[in-house]
Amino acid sequence: MERAARLAQHFVAEQAPAPQLETHATSSSVRGYNVAVLGAAGGIGQPLSLLLKLSPQVRELRLYDVANTAGVAADLSHIATAPRITSHSGAGALPDALYGADLVVIPAGVPRKPGMTRDDLFNINAGIVRSLCEGVARFCPSAWVAVISNPVNSTVPIAAEVLRRAGTFNPSKLFGVTTLDVVRANTFVAEALGLDPAAVNVPVIGGHAGVTILPVLSAATPRLTVPEQQARALMARIQDAGTEVVKAKAGAGSATLSMAYAAARFAEACLRAMSGEPGVVECAYVASSVVKDLPFFASQLRLGPAGIAEFLPLPRLNALEQDNFESMKEELVSSIAKGVGFMNGK
Numbered sequence: 001m002e003r004a005a006r007l008a009q010h011f012v013a014e015q016a017p018a019p020q021l022e023t024h025a026t027s028s029s030v031r032g033y034n035v036a037v038l039g040a041a042g043g044i045g046q047p048l049s050l051l052l053k054l055s056p057q058v059r060e061l062r063l064y065d066v067a068n069t070a071g072v073a074a075d076l077s078h079i080a081t082a083p084r085i086t087s088h089s090g091a092g093a094l095p096d097a098l099y100g101a102d103l104v105v106i107p108a109g110v111p112r113k114p115g116m117t118r119d120d121l122f123n124i125n126a127g128i129v130r131s132l133c134e135g136v137a138r139f140c141p142s143a144w145v146a147v148i149s150n151p152v153n154s155t156v157p158i159a160a161e162v163l164r165r166a167g168t169f170n171p172s173k174l175f176g177v178t179t180l181d182v183v184r185a186n187t188f189v190a191e192a193l194g195l196d197p198a199a200v201n202v203p204v205i206g207g208h209a210g211v212t213i214l215p216v217l218s219a220a221t222p223r224l225t226v227p228e229q230q231a232r233a234l235m236a237r238i239q240d241a242g243t244e245v246v247k248a249k250a251g252a253g254s255a256t257l258s259m260a261y262a263a264a265r266f267a268e269a270c271l272r273a274m275s276g277e278p279g280v281v282e283c284a285y286v287a288s289s290v291v292k293d294l295p296f297f298a299s300q301l302r303l304g305p306a307g308i309a310e311f312l313p314l315p316r317l318n319a320l321e322q323d324n325f326e327s328m329k330e331e332l333v334s335s336i337a338k339g340v341g342f343m344n345g346k
């Protein structure tokens, strides 16, 4: 019997810990973590896997996709860094990719073409995220899960519902990756201020589509003092930045390289928090009670060894941001309801 099938059978039949890889290192004995990338042969998956191969936090990097992971894995495995690379192609290989994973990053799914919204991807990507999360619930129920697949505003509620139904949902460990919005905001604000982007931090709250992306420019550090018209233009550029890339790629997909950078930054933050490093703060789209009537919301989170350790208070919004905040609510409510409706067969 295949190792994956044996592991799966063992897990289901006996509910006992299988020969698990050594994980959950403590800060005093860091051995690294097992990270699975689902969709690893894709436009984001490949450069993301490259960046994770460079991470000192990673012990084993499992590359899973419906096909074509063998070549990516062979290629990456020649890089002279510590993480061990494994290849898992096809649905039958999912259990092996997930078993003992500490962090699962999901960039699986179709990207936009010009003229499409992220929501236009729902019909295909909803089912992909559902089936992958069913695997997570079964084979690595304690893992942290970072969902990249769009529309994030709906795929994260789907992931939550899958895990909840399986009895394994831990809201502190499920994240929609919105780091690219923060990365873009930092870059564009740094350009405006003539600074190194590494010295800039802009919290971005809400969700990950159009008006739901709310960069809180008034809370940027260092302080951004620009005329309102320039602030409006910056906000619009950050909100439309995904579309800017989709248009420039002219049918060849959406952001992959900047997204890989952003996802690697987020994954690295998760692994540092897991290992007990204090003061790890990132924005992400999570199950939340920070805003009434929005059960999923992106805001600044302090991460700890067990996932979300604290929801930081929302920054104070100026009039322009408050306006945007009010106009995002309806869209976010309906995107969340669409995800939940999908799980209810609607």
Ligand SMILES: NC(=O)C1=CN([C@@H]2O[C@H](COP(=O)(O)OP(=O)(O)OC[C@H]3O[C@@H](n4cnc5c(N)ncnc54)[C@H](O)[C@@H]3O)[C@@H](O)[C@H]2O)C=CC1
Residues within 6 Å of the ligand: 038, 039, 040, 041, 042, 043, 044, 045, 064, 065, 066, 067, 107, 108, 109, 110, 111, 112, 121, 125, 128, 131, 132, 147, 148, 149, 150, 151, 152, 177, 178, 179, 180, 181, 208, 253, 254, 255, 256, 259
């Ligand atoms: N959260 C964010 O900020 C961003 C999200 N995205 C989203 O990320 C997703 C992936 O984008 P790209 O990598 O550019 O697309 P891509 O098409 O280049 O790669 C997607 C990969 O997913 C794989 N895949 C499809 N179904 C799968 C399944 N059931 N199991 C495992 N793998 C499967 C494909 O074989 C392919 O290799 C898209 O939905 C895109 O909209 C893209 C950029 C930013």
Ligand SMILES: O=C([O-])CC(=O)C(=O)O
Residues within 6 Å of the ligand: 111, 112, 118, 150, 180, 241, 242, 243, 245, 246, 254, 255
């Ligand atoms: O725009 C897209 O379709 C991909 C994405 O989410 C982004 O680049 O922010």
